[in-house]
Amino acid sequence: MTSVVSRGGNGPHRAVIAGWDVVSPFGVGRKAFSTGLWGGYDPALTQDTAGRQLPDVRDCLVPGFSPREALGAKGTRSMDRVTGLAVTAVGQLIENSGGSGSLELAETTGLVLGTTTGSAQSIMDFTRSSLTAERPFYVDPAVIPNVVMNCAAGQCAIWYRLKGPNATIAAGRTAGLMALRYQRRLLASGRATTMICGAAEECSTARSWLEYHSRGPDPRPIVLGEGCGVLLMRSAVADAPDAGEPLAELLSVQTRVFYDDDPREAVKAAVRALTDAGTDPADVWAVSASQAPGLAGERERAVLAELFGEAALNRLPALPFGDTGAASAVFQVASVLSAAGQLPTAAGRLALVSSVDRDGTAAVALLRLG
Amino acid sequence: MTSRHRAGNDRTDRSRVVVTGIGVFSSIGTGAEEFAAGLRAGRSGSRPITIFDTTGFAYANGCEVAGPDPGRWIRSLDISQLGRAAQFSVAAARMAVEDAGLAEQDLRALRGQISIGTTDGESHDLDQIVAAELATSPEEIDRARARRVPAGRLSVAVAQELGLSNVEAATIATACSAGNYAIGSGFDAIQADEADFALCGGADAMCRKTFTLFYRLGTIAPDCCRPFDIGRKGILTGEGAGVLLLEGLESAQRRGARIYAEVLGYGLNCDAYHQVAPSQDSVARCMELALRNAGVRPTEVDLISAHGTGTKANDITETRAIREVYGENPPRTVSMKSMLGHTMGAASALAAIGCSLALTHGFIPPTINHEQTDPECTIDCVPNAAVEADLRIVQNNGLAFGGNNAVVILGKYQ
Secondary structure, three states, X not given: OOOOOOOOOOOOOOEEEEEEEEEEOOEEOHHHHHHHHHOOOOOOOEOOOOXXXXXXXXXXXXXXXOHHHXXXXXXXXXXXXXXXXHHHHHHHHHHHOOOOOOOOOXXXXXXXXXXXXXXXXXXXXXXXXXXXXXXXXXOOHHHHHHHOOOHHHHHHHHHHOOOOOEEEEEOHHHHHHHHHHHHHHHHHOOOOOEEEEEEEEOOOHHHHXXXXXXXXXXXXXXXXXXXXXXXXXXXXXXXXXXXXXXXXXXXXXXXXXXXOOEOHHHHHHHHHHHHHOOOOHHHEEEEXXXXXXXXXXXXXXXXXXXXXXXHHHOOOOOOOOOEOHHHHHHHHHHHHHHHHHOOHHHOOOEEEEEEEEOOOEEEEEEEEEO | OXXXXXXXXXXXXXXXXXXXXXXXXXXXXXXXXXXXXXXXXXXXXXXXXXXXXXOOOOOOEEEOOOOOOHHHHOOOOOHHHOOHHHHHHHHHHHHHHHHOOOOHHHHHOOOEEEEXXXXXXXXXXXXXXXXXXXXXXXXHOOHXXXXXXXXXXXXXXXXXXXXXXXXXXXXXXXXXXXXXXXXXXXXHHHHOOOOOEEEEEEEEOOOHHHHHHHHHOOOEOOOOOOOOEOOOOOEOEEOEEEEEEEEEHHHHHHOOOOOOEEEEEEEEEEOOOOOOOOOHHHXXXXXXXXXHHHOOOHHHXXXXXXXXXXXXXXXXXXXXHHHHHHOOOOOEEEOXXXXXXXXXXXXXXXXXXXXXXHHHHOEEOOEOOOXXXXXXXXXXXXXXXXXXOOOOEEEEEEEOHHHEEEEEEEEOOO
16 A cells, blocks of 8 residues: 655744743743853752652742742632743733734734643642542532643633633643744644743642652652743744844754654754754754753763764753753743843854653754844 | 635645544444444443542443453553553554554654644543552652653654654643644644644543542533533543544545545634633634634535533533524534543544544434423534434534634545
């Protein structure tokens, strides 16, 4: 039986990054992020001593963060942490986008958020309450929205009246880049004119235990970080003349599946796909490796060094937040974008962001800084 | 072959996208043929829930998957590394590939997209972890279960089972409309020439968490699911997976593939209104977006496969939205959830498969358990018995918590 016919491919749709913001262990906002990252600050690590016994796990938290603290009392009583991080980050982005191209909150502004599993804490707390209550349905209805993975994206839409396509992509560490691929298709097909695209991950007792039991034997202590990064995306073609200079152009995002903790061939193939679009690896000025814990991350870094050289890999400061799960790739993009304000040589240069997730996805994104 | 004028949407340079393979795990049948027979017979998947302890609930019917173990379709991967939802998605995907007359080797040289939609991911595993933790301690958590939790695995595992690398494999976690999102994503990827084929659909496993939340909201029916009926009392939770293999029309024709249906287009929007209650105007708007994207006028639609959960709120809101778009004589509007229960992330995928089979075989799946139509839901819901019908265009609705709406338009291939 003859097989499916390939039409080959005629180049990806290009999108521009018109804005970005983050809520990170350096604090709320991109200024805190840039200052901390380029100043070489060490974010505080904490141990959750409230009722758990995990000596080898440390949390790298957004300092002093709670949804109520960040957003006020209205509408936050039952908001879970990952939703609070996302709503805060998107709020920052919208507030700060007045300058470089005003964000029109039109019917077609959409949102895509990457995740690992939503809020494991919310889900497990809910089931625990059902199992320990006098009747299994004596559960708090106010937390029900939190137990589905699209809660954060749905809440962001409500808070900021974002009525365009609203999606949640679950892909662990690579979710941020998968979300970029997904939103670019929405822009290309005219389903949206503006997309907010990012990813979020919370620290929690539930996540710490799941992570502790998920890791293979590894003597290194586990540092789990949290936060949310968001990008303001527009179609390169549709970019209005008065929208201001884009911060960067998203040239391409490629992804592959890998096996047995070895992403090397996958990363090479993904990079080849980028170069097929006309990029010479020698032209890539900065490379952000995923820093994924374990063998997959080590191998990824090795193959990136082989392809692009150590200089490119050392251009940007390493992110010091530990394993930030789904938020990691967007933090990496943020580290690239923040270079514009730090290094005059960054303008017009190519940067590559690479991510791997131990479940077997590898993704690379190529950006040209404005 | 008639060429369709795509009103308001010039797609002449883009590939037409067709469904050439189907994989199904459901409470009324496994595989395309059995599923079609079940739909045609108006089979009910309802039975008492067994997958978790229902002690303390006043009633607990659900639609668990019966029939062969998904493990029979899983040849490469170690089943113990897959949660129940991933077992469904992987087995259904392999089934779809085989149904399309393809082998793994055929797919390896191509660019693919794998999109599995889900509401709960491996929440059943999380339920079990919590129960075990309460009985012992967090130290005793089953490592294999913990490792299975990330929802992305529902899609990556499909790739790994089939030995594929040149694929985008990402799970779409947009709750009860996720199946439609996944189909739409595959449609866009093929049209944009980013993928040569797409395996897309949805999968979910029955879990205590979801049953409990709907029960607490007062939306679990005590006996059966009766969409649009004046006596309706809510949903029955269900489980399963539906996966469709999509490819470009040219490719399907070249290899002589059997074509079930064509994906004409889809629409996405967000209510931005309430986390659980739907917004009528926004739902209507989503249908309009889908029709426009497909280049289809409302008068051309022969059948609507509703989200049709059987709750008081959904059925009124949805049928009002339908009348907003279609006027006072909308097409026949059915809910397959009457038979399948609410299979969460799999729901709109299973319904899209139902629509594809309906288009292929020329019948309308009935809305079963119907005694008296609610006068507030003025539609012909094709009660209780399937009818023969020469369908050309069908609309499939998916509405979810978080206001995540996705509507897909399918057409008879011609």
